[in-house]
Amino acid sequence: MKQIYFFAEGNRDMRALLGGKGANLAEMTGLGLPVPSGFTVTTDACHQYQTNNNNMTSQLEEELKDALQHLEEQTGKLFDNTANPLLVSVRSGAAISMPGMMDTILNLGLNDQTVLGLAKQTNNERFAWDCYRRLLQMFGNVVFGIPEKTFDNEMTKLKQAKHYQSDLELTTADLKQLAQQFKALYTATEHKAFPQNPHEQLQLAVDAVFSSWQNNRAKVYRKLHGIPETLGTAVNVQMMAFGNSGQDSGTGVAFTRNPVTGEAKLFGEFLKNAQGEDVVSGLRTPQPIHELADSDPEIYQQFVDSVQELENHYCDMQDVEFTIEHGKLYFLQTRNGKRTPKAAVQIAVDLVEEGKISEAEALMRVDPEQITQLLHPEFAVDDLKGKAELAKGLPASPGAASGQIYFTAASAKAAHEAGHQVVLVRQDTSPEDIEGMVVSEAIVTSRGGMTSHAAVVARGMGKCGVVGCAAITIESDKSVKIGEQTFHEGDNLSVDGTTGKLYAGILSTTKAAQDPNLQKFLQWAQKNGNVDVFANADTPADFEQALRFGAKGIGLTRTEHMFFKSERLFQMRRLIIARTADDRIDPLNKLREMQQRDFVALYRLAEGKNVTIRLLDPPLHEFLPHDEVELKEVATAMNVSVDKLRNRVAELKEVNPMLGHRGCRLAVTYPDIYEMQVTAIANAALQVRSEGINVKPHIMIPLIGSLVEMRWVKDRLVAKLNEVFATTKQPLHYQIGTMIEMPRACLVADQIAQEADFFSFGTNDLTQLTYGFSRDDSGSFLPDYIEKGLLPADPFKSLDQEGVGALMKMAVNGGRKEKRSLPIGVCGELGGDPESIKFFDAIGIDYVSCSPYRVPVAVLASAQAAINRRHQPSFAKATPTTH
Ligand code: ADP
Ligand code: MG
Ligand code: MG
Numbered sequence: 001m002k003q004i005y006f007f008a009e010g011n012r013d014m015r016a017l018l019g020g021k022g023a024n025l026a027e028m029t030g031l032g033l034p035v036p037s038g039f040t041v042t043t044d045a046c047h048q049y050q051t052n053n054n055n056m057t058s059q060l061e062e063e064l065k066d067a068l069q070h071l072e073e074q075t076g077k078l079f080d081n082t083a084n085p086l087l088v089s090v091r092s093g094a095a096i097s098m099p100g101m102m103d104t105i106l107n108l109g110l111n112d113q114t115v116l117g118l119a120k121q122t123n124n125e126r127f128a129w130d131c132y133r134r135l136l137q138m139f140g141n142v143v144f145g146i147p148e149k150t151f152d153n154e155m156t157k158l159k160q161a162k163h164y165q166s167d168l169e170l171t172t173a174d175l176k177q178l179a180q181q182f183k184a185l186y187t188a189t190e191h192k193a194f195p196q197n198p199h200e201q202l203q204l205a206v207d208a209v210f211s212s213w214q215n216n217r218a219k220v221y222r223k224l225h226g227i228p229e230t231l232g233t234a235v236n237v238q239m240m241a242f243g244n245s246g247q248d249s250g251t252g253v254a255f256t257r258n259p260v261t262g263e264a265k266l267f268g269e270f271l272k273n274a275q276g277e278d279v280v281s282g283l284r285t286p287q288p289i290h291e292l293a294d295s296d297p298e299i300y301q302q303f304v305d306s307v308q309e310l311e312n313h314y315c316d317m318q319d320v321e322f323t324i325e326h327g328k329l330y331f332l333q334t335r336n337g338k339r340t341p342k343a344a345v346q347i348a349v350d351l352v353e354e355g356k357i358s359e360a361e362a363l364m365r366v367d368p369e370q371i372t373q374l375l376h377p378e379f380a381v382d383d384l385k386g387k388a389e390l391a392k393g394l395p396a397s398p399g400a401a402s403g404q405i406y407f408t409a410a411s412a413k414a415a416h417e418a419g420h421q422v423v424l425v426r427q428d429t430s431p432e433d434i435e436g437m438v439v440s441e442a443i444v445t446s447r448g449g450m451t452s453h454a455a456v457v458a459r460g461m462g463k464c465g466v467v468g469c470a471a472i473t474i475e476s477d478k479s480v481k482i483g484e485q486t487f488h489e490g491d492n493l494s495v496d497g498t499t500g501k502l503y504a505g506i507l508s509t510t511k512a513a514q515d516p517n518l519q520k521f522l523q524w525a526q527k528n529g530n531v532d533v534f535a536n537a538d539t540p541a542d543f544e545q546a547l548r549f550g551a552k553g554i555g556l557t558r559t560e561h562m563f564f565k566s567e568r569l570f571q572m573r574r575l576i577i578a579r580t581a582d583d584r585i586d587p588l589n590k591l592r593e594m595q596q597r598d599f600v601a602l603y604r605l606a607e608g609k610n611v612t613i614r615l616l617d618p619p620l621h622e623f624l625p626h627d628e629v630e631l632k633e634v635a636t637a638m639n640v641s642v643d644k645l646r647n648r649v650a651e652l653k654e655v656n657p658m659l660g661h662r663g664c665r666l667a668v669t670y671p672d673i674y675e676m677q678v679t680a681i682a683n684a685a686l687q688v689r690s691e692g693i694n695v696k697p698h699i700m701i702p703l704i705g706s707l708v709e710m711r712w713v714k715d716r717l718v719a720k721l722n723e724v725f726a727t728t729k730q731p732l733h734y735q736i737g738t739m740i741e742m743p744r745a746c747l748v749a750d751q752i753a754q755e756a757d758f759f760s761f762g763t764n765d766l767t768q769l770t771y772g773f774s775r776d777d778s779g780s781f782l783p784d785y786i787e788k789g790l791l792p793a794d795p796f797k798s799l800d801q802e803g804v805g806a807l808m809k810m811a812v813n814g815g816r817k818e819k820r821s822l823p824i825g826v827c828g829e830l831g832g833d834p835e836s837i838k839f840f841d842a843i844g845i846d847y848v849s850c851s852p853y854r855v856p857v858a859v860l861a862s863a864q865a866a867i868n869r870r871h872q873p874s875f876a877k878a879t880p881t882t883h
Pocket of ligand 3: 321333
């Protein structure tokens with residue numbers, strides 16, 4: 001298999017082999033756009049390199065030689081030639097874009113001789129030496145691992161000595177001097193000389209890119225985003241286009257639509273007389289792209305037409321890199337642009353309305369997890385009143401957050417680990433800061449534009465971010481001046497990424513209003529999904545929120561949560577302390593009235609939608625006082641002796657409450673508790689029906705493990721319900737179902753289905769009991785299991801499909817064998833997890849139930865699961881939003 005492809009030989013479908021960058025360079029070349037000539041060394045060559053003990057194979061060496069020769073013919077320039085030197089960039093690119101993680105070398109091919117040739121040929125000595133010093137910096141960093149800072153410090157020193165403000169003031173003599181200093185750094189720090197032979201440079205550069213796949217930053221990034229280690233990276237070798245060759249040259253980045261708001265308008269920045277990452281490094285503040293129209297209208301028009309063509313071709317918003325060399329435009333990269341969740345939804349909806357993609361395609365374009373970020377917090381209006389704005393920067397990533405100021409990734413990480421909310425404040429950020437950025441609530445920089453590293457990464461992570469805030473002066477690693485005020489490490493700062501404003505101190509936040517585009521988008525999702533989405537809601541407020549987010553009803557009301565309010569807790573305690581059925585009558589009556597009111601409120605809101613109420617689940621001792629002080633208070637309030645109360649608490653104590661006296665087992669011991677609850681349900685239903693509202697009580701029994709148990713509990717509930725309904729002429733339909741959360745219940749699901757009107761998997765208990773991991777204790781060892789690769793993920797957060805999933809399948813099959821159309825749902829945390837939902841969709845689960853804020857996520861995940869199943873091979877996935 002050949003290991004090198006010229007751009008003209010590839011296309012965008014060859015991502016796996018050519019990497020994303022290479023495949024898109026090939027695609028652009030095929031479209032006839034101006035792309036500097038070049039070739040791609042494949043990811044396959046990267047594998048070969050790794051299996052060959054991190055050495056280039058002789059095949060690759062041969063192919064590389066031939067390819068260079070071919071490139072010389074294509075470009076009419078010669079590698080390692082003084083008269084007409086060919087310079088190239090060496091750029092890594094994996095199949096999944098990992099921007100900033102791997103490293104690029106520009107101007108490769110320069111040495112002490114060719115630099116003189118380039119100067120002569122271009123009649124621009126300063127330019128030639130600027131290229132050379134850049135090569136020395138990048139090569140030193142990428143190939144020999146000399147920290148970027150080492151070079152930057154030399155440059156800063158020189159600039160300070162000469163009182164320069166900008167790099168542009170460096171003279172030819174300065175640049176020559178820098179080149180000498182940089183070469184000296186190689187020998188001083190690495191005891192290696194800069195390789196003068198361009199062929200050796202190229203070989204070492206390819207080596208370095210291949211091994212950079214293993215560097216720490218790249219590993220952290222892959223781990224963070226679940227990118228397989230085995231993917232490997234490709235290497236692109238490409239003729240240089242020189243944006244730093246004068247005022248008629250420049251370099252920039254642009255998005256075909258606004259990546260923050262999604263607005264359908266070209267958005268970008270460029271810098272004159274600049275190369276490579278100057279535009280995103282924050283060293284100089286770039287100009288907005290539309291200013292190019294004034295200085296160079298023809299190029300601007302060509303640019304606008306070309307990027308529109310690219311967007312139409314890819315049917316998605318593009319993020320392009322370009323360079324202008326002496327008035328000639330070159331494209332250096334295109335990819336589907338990263339975007340905020342808000343922009344993701346806006347663009348998906350717009351593309352459908354522009355007739356460019358289908359609704360189903362649009363639904364695949366947004367990552368379900370992003371949806372929650374659309375419910376971005378904002379600072380509470382009341383808190384903002386009269387609060388002076390400290391400073392204003394560019395609103396790089398929406399949202400609002402407060403925290404303590406830290407200035408380095410390391411200190412941010414340490415503070416986060418110590419339990420603090422962190423705001424990372426820096427001059428600018430680089431990929432080395434990634435771990436500090438991950439743990440921060442907000443990111444603030446004093447320099448850089450909307451496409452700076454900090455801005456792009458913050459948006460990708462959905463963190464609020466303000467960049468290019470000129471009023472900020474970082475004084476040291478411990479203090480910063482914002483406007484007139486000095487802040488120290490640990491001081492509180494509030495950051496509004498939507499407006500770009502900074503405030504001193506902590507401000508409280510509220511949820512933002514809902515986006516009409518999101519509503520439309522979620523309606524499409526509702527139409528496409530097979531797994532319905534219900535909400536876990538215990539209060540009318542929760543339920544209202546869930547309904548606004550599109551929940552079809554309530555899949556789980558945990559009645560015990562209703563007992564924790566003080567007045568109810570008091571009655572609950574009376575109930576538990578009581579030793580005889582007689583003593584329980586009064587507290588039960590009181591509780592019944594209160595529960596009835598709760599259920600009435602829920603049924604009214606439901607307006608005929610399903611409301612599934614689970615009967616009491618937790619062990620009784622959870623309701624009892626825990627310490628002496630509380631014990632005394634409660635004893636006094638209840639008018640019993642402290643001793644009596646203490647004894648009762650002791651009696652109820654269990655060694656292993658999770659496996660103890662809870663769920664339907666309580667009903668076996670104290671049938672009157674469940675009887676009270678169903679009476680409340682029945683009364684509430686009748687009351688609401690009398691108001692003209694349709695009601696469908698769904699009563700759910702927790703922790704059932706066998707048919708006899710189910711039958712015993714259910715018979716009592718039915719008897720009670722019949723008693724209540726005897727008073728009404730029109731019978732009221734209800735259903736009694738069970739949680740499926742014991743492994744045994746899965747094994748005998750066919751039997752249990754005889755008595756159950758529906759099943760609802762309790763995945764928390766089922767996981768706990770299947771693995772034998774106590775959920776409350778697993779925190780001490782699960783992280784080690786994940787860290788050491790013994791578990792792919794926390795099984796309480798994402799379903800263990802192989803184990804717990806097998807039991808679920810068994811239960812679904814068993815249940816449906818007995819009752820063909822038995823409704824089956826899932827409630828609990830996993831009901832809102834997109835990966836798990838995919839599995840639930842595949843095994844024929846009818847619905848999931850999750851917390852209100854997860855409802856939109858689950859709705860989209862359900863749609864995507866169904867669309868994926870319908871359209872094999874699947875659509876392109878959502879563009880990951882992180883850098
Ligand atoms: P990244 O993945 O970090 O964006 P790139 O390989 O795209 O790295 O390159 C870094 C910078 O160098 C970008 O600004 C890119 O446009 C620029 N660049 C890469 N190759 C060339 C080239 N052949 N000519 C001019 N600029 C280039
Ligand atoms: Mg980079
Ligand atoms: Mg790039």
